[in-house]
Amino acid sequence: MSKYLFYPGCSLQRSARPYLDSLVAIKDDLDIELLEIDDWNCCGATEYISVARLPAYALNGRNLALAANQSNGTSTVVAPCSACYLNLAKTDRYMRIDPDLNASVNDALAAGGLHYDPGTVTVRHLLDIIYHQIGIEAIKRKVVRPLTGLRVAPYYGCMIVRPDYENRFGSPEYPDVLDQVLRALGATVVDFPVKTHCCGGHMTQISPPVAYELIRRLIYAADSYQADILATLCPMCQLNLDAYQDDMNKHFATDYSVPIVYFTQLMGLAFGHEPQELGLGKEMVDPRPALAKVGVAVEGMVSAETTSTKRHSQRRRKDDPSLPMPQPLIKEEDAS
Amino acid sequence: MNPSQDEKERIGVYVCHCGSNIAGVVDVEDVAVWAGDKLADEGVVVSRDYKFMCSSLGQEMIEQDIAEQGLTRVVVAACSPHLHEKTFRGACARAGLNPYLSELVSIREQVSWVHTDKQKATAKAKAMIAGGVERVIEQEALEPLKVPIHPATLVVGGGIAGIQAALEIAESGSLVYLVEREPSIGGHMAQFDKTFPTLDCAACILTPKMVDAGSHPNIELYTWSEVERVDGSVGNFTVTIKKKPRYVNEELCTGCGICVEKCTRNVIDGEFEAGLGYRKAIYTPFPQAVPKYPVLDTENCTYFEKGKCKACQLLCPTGAIDFEQTEQYITVTVGNIILATGFDLFDARRVPQYGYGRLKNVFTSLEFERLSNAAGPTNGEIVLRDGVTKPESVGIIHCVGSRDRNYNNYCSVICCMQSLKFAHLVKERTGATVYNFYIDMRTAYKDYDEFYQHVMEEGTIFVRGRVAEVTDAARRSGEEDKLIIQVEDTLAGRQRRIPVDMVVLSAGLEPRRDAKQVAHTFGISCSANGWFIEKHPKLDPIATMTEGVYIAGCVQGPKDIPSSVAQGAAAAARVISRINKGEIELEPIRATVDAHKCSGCRICNDLCPFNAIVWHEDEMVTEINHALCQGCGTCVAACPAGAISGTGFSNEQVMSQIEGLLMFEQPVDLLAMAV
Amino acid sequence: MTPIAPTKPRSFLEQVEAGTPGDSRLSMCIQCGTCGGSCPSAEDMDYSPRQIFAMIRADMKDRVLRSNSPWYCVSCYYCTIRCPQEVHITDIMYTLKHMAIEADLYRDSAAPDLSNTFVSYVENNGRSFEFGLATRHYLKHQPLNLVGAAAMGLEMFSKGRMDWRPEKIKQTKQLRAILKRAKAIEASQKMEAVA
The missing domain is CATH 1.20.1050.140 (Glutathione S-transferase Yfyf (Class Pi); Chain A, domain 2)
Known part of the structure; x- marks a missing residue:
C-alpha cells in the first residue's frame, strides 16, 4: 500500500x-x-x-x-x-x-x-500517480467489466500538461497518458485532436459567449469524432462542459449531448463498482445512453473497434497510389 | 635574482601606444621610463615607447637595437599575442635573435581595454611588464617543428561540398580518398528538384559533378563506407576506412538493374525518398547514383530473414551477388583531411502542434522535394497523401524547429528561400492558393530578394506570423475535411484560421546525429549545438584548431548550396597550397613527459583534446606525440607528479613571471585587478 | 568620486518584469505571434498578447491596463509552452491583472469583481464558495441570465453538487494573519520600488 x-x-x-x-x-x-x-x-x-x-x-x-x-x-x-x-x-x-x-x-x-x-x-x-506509480499493467489486472465498445474522448484540459515543469505527462500538446489508462479499461479511445484545448475556464462567469465558443469547440469535436462520452480529470473542465453544455446549445441553436464524466468514474465501472457508488447520475448531461453501451458489451455483443491503434503496414496493394505516412516518433526514453 | 654582470641577459623593453588604445588609459611614457630605471638590475638595457610598435618603423627599432645594443631578449608590451606575436618574433628573427627569446605582454586586452582608472592601470601595466621581463630571462631558443605533408587527402562526405573539394584537389594532380556513408554520393542536393533562386534543375547541375568525381583518375571513391579510426597528425594521418558489405561484387556488377527489378520486397525508402516512396530490398537509391552498384539491405531481405529466395542471385547475369560478403577495412595515409559530413533534417514530429505524422497531409520540406521531383514517387505531381488529389490550397510554414528555444535557437538560413521555392513550384504545377507563414523574411544574398519579389508577383499570400497550430478539428463550415492553420496575422493584428488541403513544414537543419562522435574521431570540437567549430569565425572559417583537419559545408553550420560549394573549394585551396609547399612549420610549444617522474597514473590520458597522449603499457609511462600536441597545457596542469612540462610554459618560466608580477609593492586592489 | 545618477522613474516594462516571479523574459519577445495564434480567446481580446507586449515595451501603461486582454486569459498556458523565446506569458498576464486592479483602470468590472469576490470568500472562510460566488456575480453582472443560472443551480443542488452555505476551515485566524502579513510585505515592497 x-x-x-x-x-x-x-x-x-x-x-x-x-x-x-x-x-x-x-x-x-x-x-x-x-x-x-x-x-x-x-x-x-x-x-x-x-x-x-x-x-x-x-x-x-x-x-x-x-x-x-x-x-x-x-x-x-x-x-x-x-x-x-x-x-x-x-x-x-x-x-x-x-x-x-x-x-x-x-x-x-x-x-x-x-x-x-x-x-x-x-x-x-x-493521473500522474495512477499512470507512473500504479501503472497500466496493474490497472489492466483490476478490470472485471471491460468498457468494450465505448468510444471515449480523452480530455486533459490545460493545467496538468502545461506548463508541466517536471515533464510528467510527456507532451504539452498531444499527451497519451490518459489515452493509455482508458485503453487499459477496454474502452475505444478516439484520437481526440482538441484533447488539451481550453474548456473556457472562468470565462463562463466573465463573458459567457466566449466560454460557449470554447465549450462548443470541444463538444463539436467530440461529437464529430463520434465519442459516446468524454472523460475528464479536472472539476472546472467537468463543470464547464457538463453544466454549461445546455446553455451553449441554446446560444448556438445546436443540440449536442455529450456526457462528461471523470476518468476515475470510468475506472470504477471497469473495476466492477456500481454507478451510484461512483457518483454517476449527478451529471447535467445524461450519461445513461452511453453507459448502456458498456452493459451491452459486457454481455459480449459488440466486438472492439480498432480505430485507435493505427498500425503502419509496409504491404500495400499493387494499384494503391497513396504515399506512405511517417512512422510515429519513438522517444529515446521509450525506446530504451 | 641578482646574476653577475657578465651572465646577465641584455633585455629591450618596448611599450606600444596603439594610438590611444593603450595610451588613453596607460601612461606609456612613464611605463617606459620606469622599466628602463627599475628593471635595469634585471638586465633591461633599453626601454622605449612608440606610437605603433607593429608598424615597419616600430619593428625596425627593435631590429636596430638588437644589432647595435646586442640585445639577447625582447619584451614588447602591446596587444594580445593572438594578433602580433608573429610580427615581433619576425623582427627578432630578421635581426638574428631566436624568435622564441621574445615575449609579448598584453597591456591592451588585459589592461587598457578593461580598466578606466589611469593610475591603477599604469601600475598594473608595470607589474605585467616586470613579469614579462622575469619570464623572458628563462625563455629558451627553440626551432619550429617541420613536418612533411603527404600528398594524398581524405575527404569525408560526398555531398556537394565534399564533391567540390575532392574535384578541386584531384584536378590539381593529387590523390583524394572520398568516403561516403550512403550507397551513392550526391548528398541532400541529389534529393532536390529545383535550386533557388535560379530554379536550375538540381540533378542537371549536380550529376555531371558526381560523374566526374566517380570517374576521376585521382579520386578513389569509397561509398557505403565510414571512417573508423584516425591516427597520426597533420602531414601524416593513418586512416582506417570501414567498407560495409554491399553483397554485390563491384568487379562483376554491370549495374544492369535486373536484381532490383526481380526483388520481391518493397520497402519504404526512409533515406533517399524521405519516407515518401518505396524501394526494393536490393536497390540503388536513384537512377543517376554514383557508383552504379546496388546495395542489399539485409534487414528487409527475404533471404537474410528466412534463408530462402535468392531471386537476385539466381537472375544476375554476371553472378555478382555475393551473400557471403563481409565488411572490409582499408588503411590509407593522407596529409590532410576535409570533413564535409553535412546535416540532418530537424524531425518535425517533435512539434506535435503541427501534426506531422498524425495528420496525413502535413509534409516536411524534404518530402515536398521528393514530391515535386520528376524522378520522385509521384513523377513530380504535387498531390495529397492519397497519391491522386491535387491540392487547391497549400500552407507553407517557415522556421519549423528553428529560431525556437524549445528546439534549436538558431536560424537555419536556407528555409526562407526554400519555402519561397516551394511556393513557386506549387503555383506552377497546381495553380493552388499558396500561403507562406513567416516570422522574418530572410533573403539576404545575390538575387534572393528578387526571387521573393517574383514569388509575390505570382500571387503567393504572405502571412507574417509564426503558426500556432495545424489541426483537423473543424469549428465552422468551410473547415470540414481541411487542415486548419491557426495563426496570428501579426500585420493585421488578428487571429486567423486558414483552411488548406496541404501543409508543408520547412524543417530546419541540425548537426548530424553522430556529430560529437565524428568530432572525437578527428580530434576537433563541436559547439554546444553540435556544429563543428572553425579556427576563426571570420578569417578562417574552413580550418579547425587541429592542424590538417578542415571543414566545409553544413557541418560548420547551416548554409545554402553556393556557400557550401565555396567552402569546399576554399578548403581544397588550403590543402593544395600545403601539398605544394611540401612541409609545414609547427609551433614548438609542446608538452613533454619526464619519464622518470611519471607515476603511470594515466590521469592525463583521457584529458588530451587532440588525442596526442600515448600510453606505454610495458613501461607504464605516458608519452606525448609532438606532432599531435597543440601545446594547450591541459595535461601539464593535470599531472599530479609534475612530470609534464610545456615548452614555453615551464615551471621556471611561469614561477618567474609570477615573481615579476609581485616584485614591486602594489596597491592592494591591484592584485584583484590582475586576472 | 562618481556622481550618483538621478533616479529615473521605472519604465512600464521594468515594472511588469519586477512584478513577475523569476525571469519573465518579456524583453526577449520577437513579435512572432505564436501567443496570439495559440490563444483560445484571442478573438475577443482588445489586443493580442503579442500586441500587449509591444505596447508594454512602448510604455503605453494606461492603454495596456485598460484593455480586456489580461482578463480574457484563460490560463491555458498554450502561449507559454509554445513561445519560441520562452517568455512567461501567462505569469505576465497575472501581473497585468493585479496592476490593473491596483491602478483601477479596467473599464469592465466583471472580471476583477469575480476575482475580488472569490478572494473575499477565501479570506473569510479559507475555502471558495461556488453558490455565493455565482449568485453575487450573476446578480451584479448578468441579472438577465439569473433565471437560467438559477435553474441550473437548482438542478446542481438537487444532485448534491452545490451547497447553500460555505465550508470553513478551522484556523481562519491563522490564515488571515498570514494573508495580512503577505499584503503588508507586498505593499512595502512596492513603496521601496517607487522610492
Missing part, C-alpha cells in the same frame, strides 16, 4: 463530489492510502493571483507547510484538481527558483507560526 498526502480542493467537496466519490471507491483497487491534509485551504484558483501576487503564494504556502508538517512517511501530495495541482506545484517551484519570493512567503507564513522549505514535498496530479 502506497501512502500519499491528499489535497482534495474545494470543488471536490461539492460540485465535483462524484470525482471524490469515485476516487474513494477505487483507492483500494489501486492499493493507495490518501491522508487528507488537515485544515487545508483553497488554492486561490486562477483568481487570487489576479488580485495580489504575494498573498496568492502565501495562500498556497500555508497548504505546503501543513503538508510538510503532516508528512508521515510520504512527501508526495496528490491533487485531483488541475488548478489546485498547478497552484501548489508552481508555488513550490517559484519559491525554489526565486529566493526573494521564498523569503517573503516565509515571512508571511511566520505570522501564522508556519514555515515551508521549498522542495520538502512533491506535488503531483492524480
Whole structure:
C-alpha cells in the first residue's frame, strides 16, 4: 500500500463530489492510502493571483507547510484538481527558483507560526500517480467489466500538461497518458485532436459567449469524432462542459449531448463498482445512453473497434497510389 | 635574482601606444621610463615607447637595437599575442635573435581595454611588464617543428561540398580518398528538384559533378563506407576506412538493374525518398547514383530473414551477388583531411502542434522535394497523401524547429528561400492558393530578394506570423475535411484560421546525429549545438584548431548550396597550397613527459583534446606525440607528479613571471585587478 | 568620486518584469505571434498578447491596463509552452491583472469583481464558495441570465453538487494573519520600488 498526502480542493467537496466519490471507491483497487491534509485551504484558483501576487503564494504556502508538517512517511501530495495541482506545484517551484519570493512567503507564513522549505514535498496530479506509480499493467489486472465498445474522448484540459515543469505527462500538446489508462479499461479511445484545448475556464462567469465558443469547440469535436462520452480529470473542465453544455446549445441553436464524466468514474465501472457508488447520475448531461453501451458489451455483443491503434503496414496493394505516412516518433526514453 | 654582470641577459623593453588604445588609459611614457630605471638590475638595457610598435618603423627599432645594443631578449608590451606575436618574433628573427627569446605582454586586452582608472592601470601595466621581463630571462631558443605533408587527402562526405573539394584537389594532380556513408554520393542536393533562386534543375547541375568525381583518375571513391579510426597528425594521418558489405561484387556488377527489378520486397525508402516512396530490398537509391552498384539491405531481405529466395542471385547475369560478403577495412595515409559530413533534417514530429505524422497531409520540406521531383514517387505531381488529389490550397510554414528555444535557437538560413521555392513550384504545377507563414523574411544574398519579389508577383499570400497550430478539428463550415492553420496575422493584428488541403513544414537543419562522435574521431570540437567549430569565425572559417583537419559545408553550420560549394573549394585551396609547399612549420610549444617522474597514473590520458597522449603499457609511462600536441597545457596542469612540462610554459618560466608580477609593492586592489 | 545618477522613474516594462516571479523574459519577445495564434480567446481580446507586449515595451501603461486582454486569459498556458523565446506569458498576464486592479483602470468590472469576490470568500472562510460566488456575480453582472443560472443551480443542488452555505476551515485566524502579513510585505515592497 502506497501512502500519499491528499489535497482534495474545494470543488471536490461539492460540485465535483462524484470525482471524490469515485476516487474513494477505487483507492483500494489501486492499493493507495490518501491522508487528507488537515485544515487545508483553497488554492486561490486562477483568481487570487489576479488580485495580489504575494498573498496568492502565501495562500498556497500555508497548504505546503501543513503538508510538510503532516508528512508521515510520504512527501508526495496528490491533487485531483488541475488548478489546485498547478497552484501548489508552481508555488513550490517559484519559491525554489526565486529566493526573494521564498523569503517573503516565509515571512508571511511566520505570522501564522508556519514555515515551508521549498522542495520538502512533491506535488503531483492524480493521473500522474495512477499512470507512473500504479501503472497500466496493474490497472489492466483490476478490470472485471471491460468498457468494450465505448468510444471515449480523452480530455486533459490545460493545467496538468502545461506548463508541466517536471515533464510528467510527456507532451504539452498531444499527451497519451490518459489515452493509455482508458485503453487499459477496454474502452475505444478516439484520437481526440482538441484533447488539451481550453474548456473556457472562468470565462463562463466573465463573458459567457466566449466560454460557449470554447465549450462548443470541444463538444463539436467530440461529437464529430463520434465519442459516446468524454472523460475528464479536472472539476472546472467537468463543470464547464457538463453544466454549461445546455446553455451553449441554446446560444448556438445546436443540440449536442455529450456526457462528461471523470476518468476515475470510468475506472470504477471497469473495476466492477456500481454507478451510484461512483457518483454517476449527478451529471447535467445524461450519461445513461452511453453507459448502456458498456452493459451491452459486457454481455459480449459488440466486438472492439480498432480505430485507435493505427498500425503502419509496409504491404500495400499493387494499384494503391497513396504515399506512405511517417512512422510515429519513438522517444529515446521509450525506446530504451 | 641578482646574476653577475657578465651572465646577465641584455633585455629591450618596448611599450606600444596603439594610438590611444593603450595610451588613453596607460601612461606609456612613464611605463617606459620606469622599466628602463627599475628593471635595469634585471638586465633591461633599453626601454622605449612608440606610437605603433607593429608598424615597419616600430619593428625596425627593435631590429636596430638588437644589432647595435646586442640585445639577447625582447619584451614588447602591446596587444594580445593572438594578433602580433608573429610580427615581433619576425623582427627578432630578421635581426638574428631566436624568435622564441621574445615575449609579448598584453597591456591592451588585459589592461587598457578593461580598466578606466589611469593610475591603477599604469601600475598594473608595470607589474605585467616586470613579469614579462622575469619570464623572458628563462625563455629558451627553440626551432619550429617541420613536418612533411603527404600528398594524398581524405575527404569525408560526398555531398556537394565534399564533391567540390575532392574535384578541386584531384584536378590539381593529387590523390583524394572520398568516403561516403550512403550507397551513392550526391548528398541532400541529389534529393532536390529545383535550386533557388535560379530554379536550375538540381540533378542537371549536380550529376555531371558526381560523374566526374566517380570517374576521376585521382579520386578513389569509397561509398557505403565510414571512417573508423584516425591516427597520426597533420602531414601524416593513418586512416582506417570501414567498407560495409554491399553483397554485390563491384568487379562483376554491370549495374544492369535486373536484381532490383526481380526483388520481391518493397520497402519504404526512409533515406533517399524521405519516407515518401518505396524501394526494393536490393536497390540503388536513384537512377543517376554514383557508383552504379546496388546495395542489399539485409534487414528487409527475404533471404537474410528466412534463408530462402535468392531471386537476385539466381537472375544476375554476371553472378555478382555475393551473400557471403563481409565488411572490409582499408588503411590509407593522407596529409590532410576535409570533413564535409553535412546535416540532418530537424524531425518535425517533435512539434506535435503541427501534426506531422498524425495528420496525413502535413509534409516536411524534404518530402515536398521528393514530391515535386520528376524522378520522385509521384513523377513530380504535387498531390495529397492519397497519391491522386491535387491540392487547391497549400500552407507553407517557415522556421519549423528553428529560431525556437524549445528546439534549436538558431536560424537555419536556407528555409526562407526554400519555402519561397516551394511556393513557386506549387503555383506552377497546381495553380493552388499558396500561403507562406513567416516570422522574418530572410533573403539576404545575390538575387534572393528578387526571387521573393517574383514569388509575390505570382500571387503567393504572405502571412507574417509564426503558426500556432495545424489541426483537423473543424469549428465552422468551410473547415470540414481541411487542415486548419491557426495563426496570428501579426500585420493585421488578428487571429486567423486558414483552411488548406496541404501543409508543408520547412524543417530546419541540425548537426548530424553522430556529430560529437565524428568530432572525437578527428580530434576537433563541436559547439554546444553540435556544429563543428572553425579556427576563426571570420578569417578562417574552413580550418579547425587541429592542424590538417578542415571543414566545409553544413557541418560548420547551416548554409545554402553556393556557400557550401565555396567552402569546399576554399578548403581544397588550403590543402593544395600545403601539398605544394611540401612541409609545414609547427609551433614548438609542446608538452613533454619526464619519464622518470611519471607515476603511470594515466590521469592525463583521457584529458588530451587532440588525442596526442600515448600510453606505454610495458613501461607504464605516458608519452606525448609532438606532432599531435597543440601545446594547450591541459595535461601539464593535470599531472599530479609534475612530470609534464610545456615548452614555453615551464615551471621556471611561469614561477618567474609570477615573481615579476609581485616584485614591486602594489596597491592592494591591484592584485584583484590582475586576472 | 562618481556622481550618483538621478533616479529615473521605472519604465512600464521594468515594472511588469519586477512584478513577475523569476525571469519573465518579456524583453526577449520577437513579435512572432505564436501567443496570439495559440490563444483560445484571442478573438475577443482588445489586443493580442503579442500586441500587449509591444505596447508594454512602448510604455503605453494606461492603454495596456485598460484593455480586456489580461482578463480574457484563460490560463491555458498554450502561449507559454509554445513561445519560441520562452517568455512567461501567462505569469505576465497575472501581473497585468493585479496592476490593473491596483491602478483601477479596467473599464469592465466583471472580471476583477469575480476575482475580488472569490478572494473575499477565501479570506473569510479559507475555502471558495461556488453558490455565493455565482449568485453575487450573476446578480451584479448578468441579472438577465439569473433565471437560467438559477435553474441550473437548482438542478446542481438537487444532485448534491452545490451547497447553500460555505465550508470553513478551522484556523481562519491563522490564515488571515498570514494573508495580512503577505499584503503588508507586498505593499512595502512596492513603496521601496517607487522610492
